Amino acid sequence: MNAPVTRPAARRIAGDAEAIETAIVLAAQFAPGAAQRDRDRILPWAEVEAFSASGLWAITVPRSFDGPALSNVTLARVIALIAAADGSLGQIPQNHFAVLEALRLHGTPDQQDFFFRRVLAGDRMGNATAEPGDKRPKDHATSLHRTAGRLRLQGRKLYSTGALFAHWVPVSATDEAGAHVTVFVPRGAPGLTIVDDWSSFGQRTTASGTVIIEDVAVEPLWVLRRAQAGAPVDTGNAVSQLVHTAIDLGIARAAIDDTLHFFRVLAHPARGSGVAMPTDDPLALREIGALTLQYHAAEALVERAGRLVDAAQASTAPTDAAAALIAVVEAKIVTTEIALAATNKLFELAGTQSTLLEHGLDRHWRNARTHTLHDGVRWKYHALGEFVLNGRLCDPWTLGHPYTPTLG
Known part of the structure; x- marks a missing residue:
């Protein structure tokens, strides 16, 4: 599974409007094949290449x-558009953008210059963060150690979304001093094995499989040292979670669009409704109105969260x-709820035809x-209540750090 990945020269996107228009065009290209890719588990190699070559992976x-340093509002809109076309494609770059924010916050000047320029040229960042048992970063068994004067990396990861398609695989590890680090491993490094063993019934083509790291040689430039737990909060987790909210928002949008299409074209009036056309069913109209309202509320909260992340990045x-992090928590709650509600209501409203495999x-x-x-x-509800009532932030990097809550 360690075949080399190509890197087409990436475009340079100049502004927010160009990024949105590019995402709209790509989404129209990706959507027609999404159902077949999901059904047959066809990994989206060509689509990922087109996605990153478009310049969208470098917008932050x-x-x-x-x-271009585009806004987080634009980042969320781009991801939501792509996720509406294909949920897996929307998720594949999630950690890529989280890593770019970590580099912006914690990278040395040399690291920033090297990796940001690689991304502008078209490089993609993957993900090798989670470990069996859902350990916290400080408890990771993956280790960075020095042997015969050379840094070496050893460990095993799962849920490694994007790693199979990546040029660099950022690996969470613990160094000899017990500090948490992220190590950027080149895709073809000897000792790095990426196993496509992702077997979930959903998000089937993210290739979120296993990464095995066996005595991989590491250059000092590849080791990113973050602030440790208990440090003042930054925007790293907010950017990461904002992308997740956009993925769910896009999935909800796709479900609502398909509901409307099937309801108009293939649905039958409900028995007992007394209407000739399903579009005149007052109970169905109520349900569609409720979904639309819930979707627009989620969309507004994602945009608000993006604006607050933008403001936080410009602030010290x-x-x-x-x-910003709490705004993303709020957005995560409502995007989760609309994604589940819209994808479930689709079948109730669109009827039996909507369940056909085709x-x-x-x-x-x-x-x-x-x-x-x-x-x-x-736990998002808990985090929101803890912050508003007690001024405590339930962020994994700043657990229990006191802040004066603001509801602006």
């Missing part, structure tokens, strides 16, 4: 490194970063159910 690179105040509409529910498990929403 800072201007100081010749990047930890309170602004805390407010349409592949079950992928929306499977995708939503799988992706929303990424970060349990029940």
Whole structure:
């Protein structure tokens, strides 16, 4: 599974409007084959190449490194558009953007110059973060150690979304001092094995399989040292989670669009409704109205979260970063709920025709159910209440750090 990946020269996107228009064009290209890719588990190699070559994977690179530094509002809109076309494609670059934010926050000047320029040229970042047992970063068994004067990396990861398609695989590890680090491993490095063993019933083509790291030689430039737990909050987790909200929002949009299409074209009036056309069914109209309202509320909260992340990135105040993270928590709650509601209501409203295998509409529910498990929403309610009532932030990097809550 370690065949080399290609890297077409990437375009340079100049502004927010160009990024949105590019995402709209790509989404129209990706959508027609999404059901078949899901049904037959065809990994989207060509689509990933087109996606990154479009320049969209570089839109958050800072201007100081010749990047466009587009807003997080735009980032979320781009991801939502792609996820509406294909939920798996929307998720594949999630960790890529999280890593770019980590580099912006914690990278040395040399690291930033090297990796940001590689991304502008078309390089993709993968993901090798999670470990069996869902360990926290400080408890990771994956280790970075020095042998005969050379840094070496050893470990095993799972849920490695994007690694199979990546040029660099960022690996979470613990160094000899017990500090958490992220190690950027080149895709073809000896000792790095990426196993395509992802067998979930949803998000089937993210290739979120296993990464095995066996005595991989590491250059010092590839080791990113983050602030440790207990440090003031920053925007790293907010950007990462914002992308997740956009994925769920896109999946919900796809389900609602398919509901409307099938309801207009193939559905039958409900028995007992007394109407000749299903579009005149008052109970169905109520349900569609409720879904639309819930979707627009989720969309607005994602945009608000993006604006607050933008503001926090331009600020040095930890309170602004805390407010951004809580805004993303709110968005994550409502995008989870609309993704599950819309993908479930699709079948109730569109009727029996919508369950036929040839349409592949079950992928929306499977995708939503799988992706929303990424970060349990029940704890998002807890985090929101803890912040608002007690001023404590339940961020994994700043657990229990006190902040004065603001509800702006």
